[in-house]
Amino acid sequence: MKNISFSLIALFLVSAIHAQFRADGRTDALPDGSITLIGAASSVSYTTPDATIRFVLKSGDEHHAYASIEIDGVYSGRIRVEKNQKEYSLKAPNDARAHLVKIFKATEATNGPLYFISSPNTLLDEPKPLGKKKIEFIGNSITSGMGNDAAEIPCGTGEWFDQHNAYWAYGPILSRKLNAQFLLSSVSGIGMYRNWNDEHIDEAIMPDVYDKLYLTKESTKAFPDTFQPDLVSICLGTNDFSDGDGTKPRLPFNRQKYIANYIGFVRNIYRKYPKTRIILLNSPMVSGAKNEVFVSCLKEVIAAFASDKNHKPISLFEYGPMVPKGCGSHPDIEDHKKMAAQLEATFKKLLDE
Known part of the structure; x- marks a missing residue:
């Protein structure tokens, strides 16, 4: 994960923006630069120019977890996330010059953490929240x-x-x-x-x-x-x-x-x-x-x-x-x-x- 710095306060922020990544919901930023998705529907979002969307996830428990993916506002399905760190990839739904990727935890806090490790070739543009409310x-x-x-x-x-x-x-x-x-x-x-x-x-x-x-x-x-x-x-x-x-x-x-x-x-x-x-x-x-x-x-x-x-x-x-x-x-x-x-x-x- 490139050019990301986390402040001490950011470790506890519910909606924190760390350089090119935005975390929403009950999340926790870790010292190694990864982001823990804790609560149900907690998420990480970022933008990328790549037509093939790639990101690294892993389940934080001894069993698998699930993540739901949205690309450019389009639901792209639910994926099974294993306990061993793994790169996942999906095709972008269009040929736009940049794609907004959102990775949501489909399971809940009781199922253990879901770790967002990294994503290559992300843009520095800061993803915006849905709205002010x-x-x-x-x-x-x-x-x-x-x-x-x-x-x-x-x-x-x-x-x-x-x-x-x-x-x-x-x-x-x-x-x-x-x-x-x-x-x-x-x-x-x-x-x-x-x-x-x-x-x-x-x-x-x-x-x-x-x-x-x-x-x-x-x-x-x-x-x-x-x-x-x-x-x-x-x-x-x-x-x-x-x-x-x-x-x-x-x-x-x-x-x-x-x-x-x-x-x-x-x-x-x-x-x-x-x-x-x-x-x-x-x-x-x-x-x-x-x-x-x-x-x-x-x-x-x-x-x-x-x-x-x-x-x-x-x-x-x-x-x-x-x-x-x-x-x-x-x-x-x-x-x-x-x-x-x-x-x-x-x-x-x-x-x-």
């Missing part, structure tokens, strides 16, 4: 794009993350429509006071890991507050309302714990981002009586901030009925597109106010 999407497996892409590996086969494609999750889809920068803080199976199959005994919940860059309880690096989103979207509750695997003992849903943790979490968001505004989402995977309780809890959280004069009012969005068609009853790519379409008018209004 910024959105952070906080959530679980839905927000991460789990189970949404079974085009190559059918549901129920391979590893549990083989159908992940965060590029096609509702947050990135919506952000591209709104020409907004985005950041995903999401972990599959996680909840606000308990997780999919854990009563906050063995596993960390979102309030435990949100302020950690790597979204794990073992990590020590802090998640910086440099991104400063205009809007924070929170979609957490699917796993709190879940019945688990049906085998492990599961307590009844605790409304008080859920609401108390949610209120504390919102306060933490305001501490981190004093000028942001917040929208709470229910879940396309929760329906019927559970959804009624879910929505009533979100309304109670919002009511707790009714007298807050320092921030804009918290909004609530309720998804229309959906029968998710992805793996494990998760939304597939078409479902995510529909979710983004449902959100578009509301998010645009909030960003414009």
Whole structure:
């Protein structure tokens, strides 16, 4: 990697530009010049004059990972990234003199880091962000794009993350429509006071890991507050309302714990981002009586901030009925597109106010 210098601050910047490379999302710049893609849909972008796009990646865990590639605004597919360092190549979709390449982490923080090592013959032109507006999407497996892409590996086969494609999750889809920068803080199976199959005994919940860059309880690096989103979207509750695997003992849903943790979490968001505004989402995977309780809890959280004069009012969005068609009853790519379409008018209004 040529002519790249990283400042100490850049090691923690969420959206940092290091010479010809731009990193977005939960990322970490390493002393050797490589960039760690941590969170779902975190990315590296750069420009190159080459008709054959080449870059070096490697999975930071003992298993493979996935990256989704966009060239000149065109989705160019998802590639499997092995644990051994390897150069990957794709043909540019046109004969332009320069090509804008974006490499997104298709998997999530739980799957371990994805390392962007280098790319030959990059231009010094600094890639520009999508737009000035910024959105952070906080959530679980839905927000991460789990189970949404079974085009190559059918549901129920391979590893549990083989159908992940965060590029096609509702947050990135919506952000591209709104020409907004985005950041995903999401972990599959996680909840606000308990997780999919854990009563906050063995596993960390979102309030435990949100302020950690790597979204794990073992990590020590802090998640910086440099991104400063205009809007924070929170979609957490699917796993709190879940019945688990049906085998492990599961307590009844605790409304008080859920609401108390949610209120504390919102306060933490305001501490981190004093000028942001917040929208709470229910879940396309929760329906019927559970959804009624879910929505009533979100309304109670919002009511707790009714007298807050320092921030804009918290909004609530309720998804229309959906029968998710992805793996494990998760939304597939078409479902995510529909979710983004449902959100578009509301998010645009909030960003414009």
